[in-house]
Amino acid sequence: MIEICPLNRPLQAVVEVPGSKSISNRALPIAALANGTSILHNMLFSDDSRYFMSCLQQIGYRLEIDETNRIVTVEGRGGVIPEHTGLLDLFVGNAGTAARFLTAFVSLGKGSYRIDGIPRMRERPIQDLINALRTLGVNIRSELGTGCPPVLIEASGIKGGAVSIPGTRSSQYLSALLLAAPYAQSDVDIQVDGELLSAPYINMTLSMMEQFGVRVEKRGDGAFHVPGGQMYTAREYVIEPDASSASYFIAAPAIAGGKVRVNHLSRTSLQGDAQFAGLMERMGCQVRWGHDFIEVERPAGQELRGIDVDLNEMSDTTMTLAVVAPFASTSTTIRNIGHIRIKETDRIHAVVTELRKMGVRVDEWEDGMRIEPAERLQPAEIDTYDDHRMAMAFALVGLKVPGIKIKDPECVSKTFPDYFDVFTHMCRQTTT
Ligand SMILES: O=C(O)C1=C[C@@H](OP(=O)(O)O)[C@@H](O)[C@H](O)C1
Numbered sequence: 001m002i003e004i005c006p007l008n009r010p011l012q013a014v015v016e017v018p019g020s021k022s023i024s025n026r027a028l029p030i031a032a033l034a035n036g037t038s039i040l041h042n043m044l045f046s047d048d049s050r051y052f053m054s055c056l057q058q059i060g061y062r063l064e065i066d067e068t069n070r071i072v073t074v075e076g077r078g079g080v081i082p083e084h085t086g087l088l089d090l091f092v093g094n095a096g097t098a099a100r101f102l103t104a105f106v107s108l109g110k111g112s113y114r115i116d117g118i119p120r121m122r123e124r125p126i127q128d129l130i131n132a133l134r135t136l137g138v139n140i141r142s143e144l145g146t147g148c149p150p151v152l153i154e155a156s157g158i159k160g161g162a163v164s165i166p167g168t169r170s171s172q173y174l175s176a177l178l179l180a181a182p183y184a185q186s187d188v189d190i191q192v193d194g195e196l197l198s199a200p201y202i203n204m205t206l207s208m209m210e211q212f213g214v215r216v217e218k219r220g221d222g223a224f225h226v227p228g229g230q231m232y233t234a235r236e237y238v239i240e241p242d243a244s245s246a247s248y249f250i251a252a253p254a255i256a257g258g259k260v261r262v263n264h265l266s267r268t269s270l271q272g273d274a275q276f277a278g279l280m281e282r283m284g285c286q287v288r289w290g291h292d293f294i295e296v297e298r299p300a301g302q303e304l305r306g307i308d309v310d311l312n313e314m315s316d317t318t319m320t321l322a323v324v325a326p327f328a329s330t331s332t333t334i335r336n337i338g339h340i341r342i343k344e345t346d347r348i349h350a351v352v353t354e355l356r357k358m359g360v361r362v363d364e365w366e367d368g369m370r371i372e373p374a375e376r377l378q379p380a381e382i383d384t385y386d387d388h389r390m391a392m393a394f395a396l397v398g399l400k401v402p403g404i405k406i407k408d409p410e411c412v413s414k415t416f417p418d419y420f421d422v423f424t425h426m427c428r429q430t431t432t
């Protein structure tokens with residue numbers, strides 16, 4: 001457990017955050033499927049990307065890993081998945097992207113695979129993706145019949161054809177299909193059923209496919225046509241800093257006052273979560289978008305206003321916004337985030353429980369919450385539910401409120417192992 005030490009003056013800091021989890025875990029399978037050697041710069045080294053890299057190695061790919069310089073060189077095999085005998089067990093921890101993207105990826109190969117993770121991963125649904133892959137000719141099932149991992153795949157390639165997939169539980173199923181589809185035996189037509197949540201992640205998938213030379217046609221609302229017989233082109237690629245990781249430092253001045261700049265992120269980011277700065281602006285902060293940084297300032301005396309926001313498109317920032325909200329002068333309503341109950345933990349319930357511990361009044365409903373302003377927050381020991389974002393977000397409260405202790409802080413290793421070092425660095429720059 002760590003206790004956060006409140007600041008006695010407004011923030012004044014410049015920080016850098018590690019590479020994007022979502023971009024790293026797309027670049028890896030794309031590079032493995034490409035027709036030559038790709039060099040990936042600014043790779044994230046955290047649990048989620050390490051699981052992905054070690055699974056690719058287990059499957060038989062050669063990766064040269066230079067952690068010091070954050071460079072990973074991947075020898076692509078032009079769509080050939082190395083063959084093996086027996087059952088290949090792949091373990092993905094609690095990495096949603098690895099579980100989903102690898103499920104579609106290994107379906108392109110030949111042989112038996114099992115994809116499994118920690119107990120929480122066995123509660124995270126993947127049946128929608130299983131059904132879609134079945135329609136496309138894959139022999140695949142949830143081993144325990146739970147609709148969750150472990151997933152068993154008797155792979156013999158993805159045949160292709162037309163398929164529909166629900167868009168209402170996770171966008172990662174659709175990204176998984178899209179990433180693998182260019183290597184199907186015929187064209188793939190995907191139709192999203194119902195509203196598509198987390199839409200910016202689909203744009204990220206499509207943009208990266210295009211950056212690696214593959215074409216996807218958008219055909220009307222929620223319809224995608226992926227011509228078969230395509231190949232990713234190996235290339236050198238720079239991974240953006242992680243915008244969800246940046247959200248904590250973008251929120252810090254809203255809580256503690258002062259100014260923080262996050263380097264190497266800009267408005268043109270592939271990540272929807274980069275728009276989180278816009279929420280801080282709506283609440284009363286000043287935001288400067290540089291071509292290579294985002295800077296957020298809450299000047300002395302500037303009041304913070306509550307907002308009413310549909311956070312479906314950047315739901316990983318729910319916890320970040322939720323910890324800023326009690327410091328505003330009016331209530332904050334966060335809507336349309338029901339799907340975050342099936343992430344690392346039931347995030348709506350976790351956030352509400354921990355805010356209440358600090359004395360904040362919160363209303364919880366199925367797909368959202370309303371957070372009331374709090375005159376004084378109480379010291380609290382914050383449970384983190386093995387959820388990196390709970391630890392990272394609630395630490396911010398400690399910048400202002402004495403006695404905030406974060407339990408099991410090492411859970412940040414899922415996406416940001418050095419979080420508390422960067423956090424401390426931000427505080428030191430301010431106080432020295
Ligand atoms: O595609 C991706 O990289 C992600 C999509 C989102 O998941 P959902 O689509 O399940 O909301 C997000 O929460 C996750 O952290 C990363």
Ligand SMILES: C=C(OP(=O)(O)O)C(=O)O
Binds near residue numbers: 094095097098316415
């Ligand atoms: C939801 C998240 O991760 P996952 O990729 O495991 O879904 C997250 O990082 O907040």
